[in-house]
Amino acid sequence: MTGVVLLEHGLLVAAGLFVIGLVGVLARRNLVFQLLSIEIMLNAAALAFVIAGARWGDAGGQVMFIFILVMAAAEVAVGLALLLRLARRVRDLDGDTVSAMRG
Amino acid sequence: MTTLFYLSSAVALAAAALGVSRRSPFHALLYVVVSLLAVAVVFFSVGAPFAAALEIIVYAGAIIVLFVFVVMMLNLGSREDRNEAALLAPTMWIGPGVLALVLLAELVVVLLGGAGAATAGTAVPPEEVSATLFGPYALGVELASFLLLAGLVGAAYLGAGARTTGGDR
Numbered sequence: 001m002t003g004v005v006l007l008e009h010g011l012l013v014a015a016g017l018f019v020i021g022l023v024g025v026l027a028r029r030n031l032v033f034q035l036l037s038i039e040i041m042l043n044a045a046a047l048a049f050v051i052a053g054a055r056w057g058d059a060g061g062q063v064m065f066i067f068i069l070v071m072a073a074a075e076v077a078v079g080l081a082l083l084l085r086l087a088r089r090v091r092d093l094d095g096d097t098v099s100a101m102r103g
Numbered sequence: 104m105t106t107l108f109y110l111s112s113a114v115a116l117a118a119a120a121l122g123v124s125r126r127s128p129f130h131a132l133l134y135v136v137v138s139l140l141a142v143a144v145v146f147f148s149v150g151a152p153f154a155a156a157l158e159i160i161v162y163a164g165a166i167i168v169l170f171v172f173v174v175m176m177l178n179l180g181s182r183e184d185r186n187e188a189a190l191l192a193p194t195m196w197i198g199p200g201v202l203a204l205v206l207l208a209e210l211v212v213v214l215l216g217g218a219g220a221a222t223a224g225t226a227v228p229p230e231e232v233s234a235t236l237f238g239p240y241a242l243g244v245e246l247a248s249f250l251l252l253a254g255l256v257g258a259a260y261l262g263a264g265a266r267t268t269g270g271d272r
Contacts, residue, residue, distance in 0.1 A: 006108075010145075017115065023123065032128050033128070036170065039135070040119050047142055047146075050149065050151050054226075055225070059231045063235050063236050065151075066236065069162070070250060076170075077254045077258040078258050080169055080258075081262045
């Protein structure tokens with residue numbers, strides 16, 4: 001497989017994963033699924049970086065993958081803590097129930 | 104190793120689509136774990152073994168386990184109040200199991216075919232990655248540690264609040 005084909009097909013796979021995650025965020029209302037879909041989208045972005053890094057033989061792609069990994073870990077820790085807080089308060093995981101939040 | 108790339112890409116896409124569309128959170132988590140493992144195989148097939156190992160350790164090993172903890176802590180009320188037998192029914196794990204078997208078959212093929220054969224792109228060895236990470240990107244590493252500290256403090260604060268003040272609504 002030549003490098004250009006690898007880049008094209010790998011980016012296609014990354015785009016497909018990203019769209020699946022985006023559909024999950026938009027279509028699901030359960031906050032657990034929305035967070036999970038955000039993880040899939042971040043993973044797709046990281047895949048694009050690694051594919052591009054492999055195409056040009058550059059280590060920067062994997063470095064950016066590590067940064068995305070760190071960001072995803074911090075995001076999921078705070079997001080799940082907020083989710084627990086919300087679940088205790090409103091007894092529901094539907095994201096639309098808190099759309100009238102104030103104060 | 105073009106087949107490895109395409110097969111695991113197909114597994115990743117299928118598992119992600121199935122995971123997003125499941126009704127039960129446990130089903131979805133099983134599918135998403137398989138999807139992340141398949142993406143790790145894709146990393147391996149394009150010559151990024153360090154990224155593949157990190158994907159398995161951090162994504163599938165830490166982040167998804169956090170999700171499992173939270174889904175179990177939530178215990179989503181009567182709607183999700185299913186018993187242990189229902190969770191262990193074959194319909195629960197047969198789909199992710201089949202997709203994971205595909206990944207296992209790929210792994211066996213790679214191991215039998217020799218370790219150096221699994222490269223479709225330009226292989227970037229871990230030494231080069233770490234040299235770049237702690238060379239030009241050293242400032243980014245410091246910023247990432249700030250971000251992790253902020254995430255730790257935020258999660259600890261929010262989690263402690265959920266334990267002490269969450270009960271008295």
